[in-house]
Amino acid sequence: MNTRSLRSSGLGLAALIAIGGLVNLLSSSTAIAQSRSLPQTTHHLLNASAPPGVVASAQVAGRRKGVGTFTAVSITGPKGLKVGLARDGQFLPPIDAPVTTGMLVGAVYRFHVTNIPDRQGEELFPTLEIIDRTYPQPGREHRFPIPIVLTDEDLELALNGALITRVIYLEDSDVADPVATKPDVQMTLDVSPNENALRSADVLGKPLAILRIGSRVPSDPNGDLMEFLYGCPPWVPLPVAPNRESLIREGRLPEIVPVERATPIYSENPTENYPRVPQAR
Amino acid sequence: MKQNIRAKTLLCLPNKAALRKLLAVGSMGLVGLLSQGCSSTGGIVSFSPKLFNPGATAPQTNSKSVAANSTQPINSASHNNSASRSIPRTGPSNQVAAKPALNKSSTVAAQNNSSNSAQLASTTSSVVPVSYNTPTDSQQAQLVGLRRQAAASCNNGSCTTDSCGCGSGCGVPSDCGCTACDPQRWDIDPQEYICDGGDQDPATIVKKDWSAVGIDTTDTVMYYETLGGKVCVQPSNRTCVYAPRFGAVRQVTGAALAANALAPGRVHGPQAAQGVLDRSATGNMELAAKPVGQKQVMLLDRLNDQQRLIPIDTIVPPTPIGTIVGPKANVSRTVVEESLNRGWLQLLERRIEVGTLINPESLSVLLGEQEAVFVTDTKHAAEVYLYETPDKCAMRLTKTASHQMASPGDRIRFTVRFENMGSQKLGNAVIMDSLSPRLSYIEGSQQCSVEAAFTIQPNDAGSSLLRWDIQSPIEGQKGGVISFDCEVR
Numbered sequence: 176m177n178t179r180s181l182r183s184s185g186l187g188l189a190a191l192i193a194i195g196g197l198v199n200l201l202s203s204s205t206a207i208a209q210s211r212s213l214p215q216t217t218h219h220l221l222n223a224s225a226p227p228g229v230v231a232s233a234q235v236a237g238r239r240k241g242v243g244t245f246t247a248v249s250i251t252g253p254k255g256l257k258v259g260l261a262r263d264g265q266f267l268p269p270i271d272a273p274v275t276t277g278m279l280v281g282a283v284y285r286f287h288v289t290n291i292p293d294r295q296g297e298e299l300f301p302t303l304e305i306i307d308r309t310y311p312q313p314g315r316e317h318r319f320p321i322p323i324v325l326t327d328e329d330l331e332l333a334l335n336g337a338l339i340t341r342v343i344y345l346e347d348s349d350v351a352d353p354v355a356t357k358p359d360v361q362m363t364l365d366v367s368p369n370e371n372a373l374r375s376a377d378v379l380g381k382p383l384a385i386l387r388i389g390s391r392v393p394s395d396p397n398g399d400l401m402e403f404l405y406g407c408p409p410w411v412p413l414p415v416a417p418n419r420e421s422l423i424r425e426g427r428l429p430e431i432v433p434v435e436r437a438t439p440i441y442s443e444n445p446t447e448n449y450p451r452v453p454q455a456r
Numbered sequence: 457m458k459q460n461i462r463a464k465t466l467l468c469l470p471n472k473a474a475l476r477k478l479l480a481v482g483s484m485g486l487v488g489l490l491s492q493g494c495s496s497t498g499g500i501v502s503f504s505p506k507l508f509n510p511g512a513t514a515p516q517t518n519s520k521s522v523a524a525n526s527t528q529p530i531n532s533a534s535h536n537n538s539a540s541r542s543i544p545r546t547g548p549s550n551q552v553a554a555k556p557a558l559n560k561s562s563t564v565a566a567q568n569n570s571s572n573s574a575q576l577a578s579t580t581s582s583v584v585p586v587s588y589n590t591p592t593d594s595q596q597a598q599l600v601g602l603r604r605q606a607a608a609s610c611n612n613g614s615c616t617t618d619s620c621g622c623g624s625g626c627g628v629p630s631d632c633g634c635t636a637c638d639p640q641r642w643d644i645d646p647q648e649y650i651c652d653g654g655d656q657d658p659a660t661i662v663k664k665d666w667s668a669v670g671i672d673t674t675d676t677v678m679y680y681e682t683l684g685g686k687v688c689v690q691p692s693n694r695t696c697v698y699a700p701r702f703g704a705v706r707q708v709t710g711a712a713l714a715a716n717a718l719a720p721g722r723v724h725g726p727q728a729a730q731g732v733l734d735r736s737a738t739g740n741m742e743l744a745a746k747p748v749g750q751k752q753v754m755l756l757d758r759l760n761d762q763q764r765l766i767p768i769d770t771i772v773p774p775t776p777i778g779t780i781v782g783p784k785a786n787v788s789r790t791v792v793e794e795s796l797n798r799g800w801l802q803l804l805e806r807r808i809e810v811g812t813l814i815n816p817e818s819l820s821v822l823l824g825e826q827e828a829v830f831v832t833d834t835k836h837a838a839e840v841y842l843y844e845t846p847d848k849c850a851m852r853l854t855k856t857a858s859h860q861m862a863s864p865g866d867r868i869r870f871t872v873r874f875e876n877m878g879s880q881k882l883g884n885a886v887i888m889d890s891l892s893p894r895l896s897y898i899e900g901s902q903q904c905s906v907e908a909a910f911t912i913q914p915n916d917a918g919s920s921l922l923r924w925d926i927q928s929p930i931e932g933q934k935g936g937v938i939s940f941d942c943e944v945r
Binding site for chain 1: 643644645646647648649650651673674698699700701702703704705706707708709710860861863864865892893894896917918919943945
């Protein structure tokens with residue numbers, strides 16, 4: 176074997192090693208990528224654009240944790256908005272928002288929205304699909320409800336014929352967006368109609384509820400509304416744990432004036448007055 | 457992108473990270489002090505070697521007043537008047553070559569933490585209760601709140617019993633129309649908590665220039681040097697605050713006609729056995745795990761080695777349990793007595809056998825017909841000598857939060873307490889706290905009971921990385937307290 180053939184064989188061996196390493200690197204990186212994320216061709220079974228009840232039914236059928244229990248939900252909106260829940264197949268008289276109640280995970284609720292600002296006399300019947308729950312401390316459920324926010328823009332769009340789907344999710348604290356928020360303002364991410372809002376919410380956290388605001392109205396308000404109300408699932412009022420101010424206002428707790436710091440009997444600095452003796456008043 | 461690599465919780469895949477966090481957080485108590493609960497968010501914060509070098513960059517000074525002495529006693533109001541001194545370097549000299557001197561004159565003042573305590577934001581509830589009546593005739597749903605089953609659809613809570621077939625668990629509709637039956641368990645979702653503290657993976661590593669790498673988001677660690685020159689890294693406990701934050705994904709489309717109303721269907725799942733009722737007289741028989749096979753032979757050889765002076769006469773082979781005629785091994789005396797009281801005379805003649813029973817399935821030996829002697833000495837050690845080496849990492853770091861629950865906009869005070877639990881002094885102590893992305897450090901709110909150089913810089917999560925360089929060595933049995941305020945985002 177001459178020198179040229181040796182050189183060529185060496186180059187070939189080096190190229191082979193390099194190609195092998197490159198293939199190994201690509202395969203390993205592909206494996207890592209596949210282990211961390213779903214392929215792009217994945218077809219998700221659940222979609223926020225599905226009819227109300229589909230996602231909740233999947234949760235019930237899968238015996239997901241929390242299904243069948245109540246979770247705190249608060250329906251808020253612009254000032255003056257009235258919300259009426261349904262019971263026994265009929266809507267109850269609406270009351271001022273916010274309305275905080277306990278709703279069943281895995282059920283679909285339809286409620287009555289009236290007294291919409293600048294659209295007096297018009298009404299909406301949004302649906303609320305509870306698909307998961309939160310776990311606040313016992314007795315504090317009323318303080319951390321799932322916020323269902325009806326914004327002016329959403330109500331206006333719905334009255335004009337659009338269907339607004341809002342997937343409310345619990346943000347993962349570890350990957351939270353480091354921006355300051357306020358309790359009365361909900362972070363909202365707009366997605367295009369061809370995207371899956373449920374999937375987007377699942378990436379950001381844990382989807383809890385799906386709110387759909389459309390233009391559907393009952394055909395006969397005085398007739399049988401059980402189908403329109405999705406079976407009229409039960410809800411429970413939330414026992415509000417009284418805070419200190421309310422207890423004082425009701426006279427159940429004495430109002431105690433904060434005590435100012437008393438003059439210390441002994442000097443706190445041992446170097447000033449040692450041995451310690453009471454300070455002269 | 458981190459958000460893209462999250463496992464799906466609802467759509468397709470189980471969220472392994474969430475499960476891991478749930479298992480970890482599940483071990484905590486409900487007081488908010490968690491240990492290594494929430495998962496790390498990855499990323500290594502690397503510092504410039506000159507960043508904390510006093511000769512290169514002067515750290516930010518604290519504007520608070522200076523405490524009288526270098527260290528503050530932990531459990532006493534008295535102060536130590538000894539001047540701060542350097543720790544003699546007895547360890548390898550190349551370990552911490554560029555760290556700042558111990559007795560460097562302080563450029564930072566510290567303040568006693570007893571003054572100017574910030575008033576925390578009020579967290580009273582502003583929820584308007586619903587004025588509807590009780591949903592059902594039963595008042596139970598209202599009384600028990602959300603921790604009870606969905607009694608609204610049940611008849612007076614009758615589903616709490618097994619009579620209507622609700623044994624299949626929560627959330628499963630049963631034959632009697634109940635939606636859920638069992639009382640709701642108190643559970644935890646780590647995503648609802650803001651956790652801070654501990655040392656998430658990758659672990660913190662101290663470099664020669666006395667900077668650190670591996671300070672992950674939400675980490676709180678302290679590293680220092682012992683008299684023997686050993687560099688120790690001490691993470692704090694993990695403290696969590698319940699502060700869920702909600703968002704929404706909005707999609708605007710044209711209204712679609714959907715006449716079919718879909719509701720969750722009823723699911724009839726197979727019911728598992730509720731329990732096994734054992735009525736046998738020897739129901740409480742307990743057989744200890746005995747070595748079998750090769751392990752028994754090894755034990756026998758080991759016994760032979762230990763009993764060289766006393767020859768083993770007989771090796772009693774193990775007897776299969778099926779060949780025993782009398783009561784089986786380890787039958788409780790109580791059971792026999794109870795059986796006799798009940799008139800089970802067939803056990804009377806075997807009573808003596810019970811008193812001398814051995815476990816027939818275990819391998820045993822007879823040593824010259826000597827009886828086994830049980831050692832029942834209950835003497836305690838009269839004195840305990842505790843030797844502490846100069847390399848002992850004796851620092852304890854605890855972190856607590858002022859609130860267990862918070863809403864966006866609330867102010868939380870974190871308190872970091874470090875204590876030297878040993879008798880040797882520890883020096884060059886540095887405390888680093890990388891805040892969660894849900895926390896925003898309030899400028900000028902930090903206080904430290906000892907002299908410390910405080911610096912702040914942004915971390916990878918969009919929050920802040922706080923650092924305190926303790927200027928003086930920490931004497932044994934002494935420590936200090938650091939507190940700072942954060943606003944919940």
